[in-house]
Amino acid sequence: MRTITYAQAIREALVERMGQDESIVLMGEDATSAWGPTQGIEQEFPGRVLDMPITESAFVGAAVGAAATGLRPVVDLLFVDFATVCFDQIVNQAAKLRYMTGGGVRVPLVLRAMWGTGMRRGAQHSQALHPLFVHVPGLKVVTPSNPADAKGLMATALQEDDPVLFLEHKMLYFTPGEVPEEPYAVPFGEASVVREGSSCTVVAVGRMVQVALEAADRLAESGVRCEVLDPRTLSPFDNAAVYRSVEKTGHLVVVDEAHPRCGLAADVAAQVAQDCHGALRGPVRMVTAPHAPVPFSPALEDAFTPDAAEVVEAVRATGAGEPAPALA
Amino acid sequence: MDRLPAGAEEPGLRMYRVMAMIRAFEERVGELAEEIPGAVHLYIGQEAVAAGVCSVLRDGDHLASTHRGHGHAIAAGCEVEAMAAELYGRSDGVCSGKGGSMHIADLGHGMLGANGLAGGGVPLACGAALTARQRGTDDVAVAFTGDGGANQGAVLESLVLARMLDLPVVFVVENNGYAQATSAARHFSGTDMSARAAGFGIPGAVVDGADALAVRDAASEAVDRARSGRGPTLVECRAQRFHGHMEGWDNQAYRPSGEAERLRAEADPLALLRRRLTEAGQPADAGAELDRAEKESAARVQAAFDRAAQPAEPLLTALTTDVYAAH
Numbered sequence: 001m002r003t004i005t006y007a008q009a010i011r012e013a014l015v016e017r018m019g020q021d022e023s024i025v026l027m028g029e030d031a032t033s034a035w036g037p038t039q040g041i042e043q044e045f046p047g048r049v050l051d052m053p054i055t056e057s058a059f060v061g062a063a064v065g066a067a068a069t070g071l072r073p074v075v076d077l078l079f080v081d082f083a084t085v086c087f088d089q090i091v092n093q094a095a096k097l098r099y100m101t102g103g104g105v106r107v108p109l110v111l112r113a114m115w116g117t118g119m120r121r122g123a124q125h126s127q128a129l130h131p132l133f134v135h136v137p138g139l140k141v142v143t144p145s146n147p148a149d150a151k152g153l154m155a156t157a158l159q160e161d162d163p164v165l166f167l168e169h170k171m172l173y174f175t176p177g178e179v180p181e182e183p184y185a186v187p188f189g190e191a192s193v194v195r196e197g198s199s200c201t202v203v204a205v206g207r208m209v210q211v212a213l214e215a216a217d218r219l220a221e222s223g224v225r226c227e228v229l230d231p232r233t234l235s236p237f238d239n240a241a242v243y244r245s246v247e248k249t250g251h252l253v254v255v256d257e258a259h260p261r262c263g264l265a266a267d268v269a270a271q272v273a274q275d276c277h278g279a280l281r282g283p284v285r286m287v288t289a290p291h292a293p294v295p296f297s298p299a300l301e302d303a304f305t306p307d308a309a310e311v312v313e314a315v316r317a318t319g320a321g322e323p324a325p326a327l328a
Numbered sequence: 329m330d331r332l333p334a335g336a337e338e339p340g341l342r343m344y345r346v347m348a349m350i351r352a353f354e355e356r357v358g359e360l361a362e363e364i365p366g367a368v369h370l371y372i373g374q375e376a377v378a379a380g381v382c383s384v385l386r387d388g389d390h391l392a393s394t395h396r397g398h399g400h401a402i403a404a405g406c407e408v409e410a411m412a413a414e415l416y417g418r419s420d421g422v423c424s425g426k427g428g429s430m431h432i433a434d435l436g437h438g439m440l441g442a443n444g445l446a447g448g449g450v451p452l453a454c455g456a457a458l459t460a461r462q463r464g465t466d467d468v469a470v471a472f473t474g475d476g477g478a479n480q481g482a483v484l485e486s487l488v489l490a491r492m493l494d495l496p497v498v499f500v501v502e503n504n505g506y507a508q509a510t511s512a513a514r515h516f517s518g519t520d521m522s523a524r525a526a527g528f529g530i531p532g533a534v535v536d537g538a539d540a541l542a543v544r545d546a547a548s549e550a551v552d553r554a555r556s557g558r559g560p561t562l563v564e565c566r567a568q569r570f571h572g573h574m575e576g577w578d579n580q581a582y583r584p585s586g587e588a589e590r591l592r593a594e595a596d597p598l599a600l601l602r603r604r605l606t607e608a609g610q611p612a613d614a615g616a617e618l619d620r621a622e623k624e625s626a627a628r629v630q631a632a633f634d635r636a637a638q639p640a641e642p643l644l645t646a647l648t649t650d651v652y653a654a655h
């Protein structure tokens with residue numbers, strides 16, 4: 001199969017859907033001269049890529065209104081950190097219109113944003129804000145971890161009737177991967193088992209999937225077989241896939257780049273503790289960033305971001321790979 | 329920051345020193361851009377704005393800056409050594425390496441910080457002005473924003489707030505013609521920011537941002553208005569950025585070709601001030617004095633970056649300090 005990057009994969013889905021669906025418009029600051037997934041799309045679809053002034057509240061709100069009245073806007077927020085500037089429009093307007101109108105309004109809207117650490121951009125350009133959005137009913141939240149999923153998930157996002165936060169990890173844009181040439185869709189709410197194993201379930205989000213796989217390789221050397229799960233969409237979330245895996249392995253580690261408190265890792269840990277407590281044979285471990293803003297210093301930023309060594313340590317701390325206690 | 333005491337060095341000369349330091353600092357950052365972690369947005373071409381505005385500030389005043397903040401920090405009096413260290417993320421940087429280029433702040437010099445969010449600092453400056461008002465001091469605050477950032481809701485709301493409370497704040501819009509690749513002609517749509525200020529009941533002025541003396545005059549009037557309790561002013565400085573939006577990323581395809589080079593030749597704020605000062609012949613040896621200022625700046629900046637680029641042991645325990653005062 002041919003290999004393209006994560007950015008190119010997202011672009012392919014956008015171009016394919018724009019060809020099919022005339023209601024799709026792209027909006028964003030410097031959208032017509034953007035790099036990355038939307039680069040050059042203006043030439044292919046003149047008049048459907050719109051430059052915005054630096055007015056996130058206005059253009060995200062306008063996108064909500066446009067979505068409610070027949071367009072399907074795809075808005076580029078650039079860094080997810082800038083979503084905070086227009087939080088009202090996302091949280092109070094986009095997320096709630098359908099509900100408040102008793103189902104009378106649909107909001108087919110995709111908000112793209114890049115997220116995560118690694119580019120040395122400091123506290124206001126490096127955040128992992130997905131837990132904030134997952135918390136809000138009415139929003140769908142997508143975090144592709146590889147090019148093939150990125151294409152399929154974008155294709156689905158562009159056929160949803162709900163507002164979707166499509167969160168692109170900034171350190172993955174140039175990651176290559178095998179991607180089918182024909183159009184396809186990856187459904188929301190279906191986790192993927194990235195690596196099968198029997199000793200410990202490792203749920204990882206976004207770039208952390210690679211980190212989890214690296215840890216799994218290291219642990220395999222000592223006979224600990226991790227099952228790595230990529231939820232792919234955080235809202236909806238495929239609880240069943242996680243439960244199935246934990247029933248098999250008896251152990252759970254959740255790896256996420258966001259902060260630990262009220263985060264995705266804590267959420268998954270709590271759901272498992274509540275719904276499949278009987279299957280657990282050791283403590284659940286969370287591997288997250290600390291409860292601190294993202295530091296600028298490269299050394300500090302690296303220490304901030306979860307790495308494979310931390311995941312290895314966490315898997316060991318669950319007791320995975322140790323002989324099950326003899327029944328009394 | 330200090331208001332010049334009587335008999336002190338002539339303000340033009342002082343501004344030139346500040347501008348020469350900014351230029352030297354930014355030229356060095358530009359040379360080192362590939363090695364400096366993260367993103368740097370250079371202030372080259374806009375030096376007269378920061379130098380002119382800050383020349384009328386004094387201790388107790390505050391300023392809030394933008395992502396393009398090195399010039400404001402230097403004009404406020406921040407040490408270039410501590411700034412260089414910050415750019416490398418060192419623990420002896422002005423923000424302990426936690427902020428970086430886009431977050432240089434130094435309250436000791438009234439500098440509330442560069443900012444990663446367009447328009448994000450403007451309300452903060454209003455807050456510093458509110459402190460002054462509530463405490464009954466005659467301190468003032470300056471809110472810097474770019475032309476693109478000036479369109480933000482937070483900035484326009486700040487104009488409403490400042491007028492309603494008569495805050496001692498000066499809004500300085502540095503209109504360098506572009507917000508990334510979008511020209512001000514497009515995003516200001518035939519208006520200008522000073523004209524918009526009038527709609528908010530705020531006096532506005534437009535000055536040539538390459539002309540330090542003109543900026544100083546306009547800032548002086550605005551700051552006097554704020555200090556004397558007559559509320560906010562908006563000063564739009566028409567400036568130019570000689571580099572791309574940020575180093576190593578921007579091919580400037582959106583600019584007419586040769587524009588940056590032409591501006592550098594025709595509208596260099598340092599050359600302009602040099603001409604003014606030497607023509608005025610005050611002091612008589614102004615030319616030599618300015619040469620000396622440039623040499624000294626270059627040497628100090630060189631030493632600052634030589635030191636900052638040395639490997640340093642990171643202080644990893646700092647990762648979770650400074651999050652709260654107490655928790």
Ligand SMILES: Cc1ncc(C[n+]2csc(CCOP(=O)(O)OP(=O)(O)O)c2C)c(N)n1
Nearest residue numbers: 082396444445446474475476477506507508
């Ligand atoms: C709220 C927000 N939106 C978008 C950005 C991305 N961004 C960074 S600088 C910039 C352009 C700013 O233009 P202007 O205010 O004119 O300042 P200049 O770069 O010209 O100094 C943009 C869009 C941002 N930092 N913050």
Ligand SMILES: [Mg+2]
Nearest residue numbers: 474475506507
């Ligand atoms: Mg600008």
